[in-house]
Amino acid sequence: QELKTRLGNQLALKKLLRVRTTKSVYTSQYTIHRKAYNWLQARAECRRCGGHLVTINDAAEHFFLTRALQRYKIRSAWTGLNDRAKEGDYRWDRFNSAGGYKRWCKGEPNNLGNEDAAELFAHTSSCLNDLGIHHKRFFICEVNVHKTLSIKTV
Ligand SMILES: [Ca+2]
């Protein structure tokens, strides 16, 4: 009986000490579409697939994506970055966000003849170039998957 009580107390104590921490993160899945679309067509295709034209948040993501393009011998691909609303104000299509990682190629963006969307260039360098939206390029779609990390101690 005493042992039973003691075990019961230990269990109660363990329950009391149980710590649970949860953290929400977003993971990304990318799809490189090897179809040459203009920027608007590419954006529509990403949305149709439940995602968006890629948003590049940091250097790691930038180089991860250029390495992927190089692996498939793709010279460049459309991203979600554009200044269609206001010249020179480059924003990512998703959430219209102005942040993120914008590693422009030397001398870019130059808006040469009105260029309003950015391709990720992976051929001789790893950088962004603004380009007329009517140009046809392969493109990168991103789908964010919500994931919750949970740790508990018992
Ligand atoms: Ca422009």
Ligand SMILES: [Ca+2]
């Ligand atoms: Ca340019």
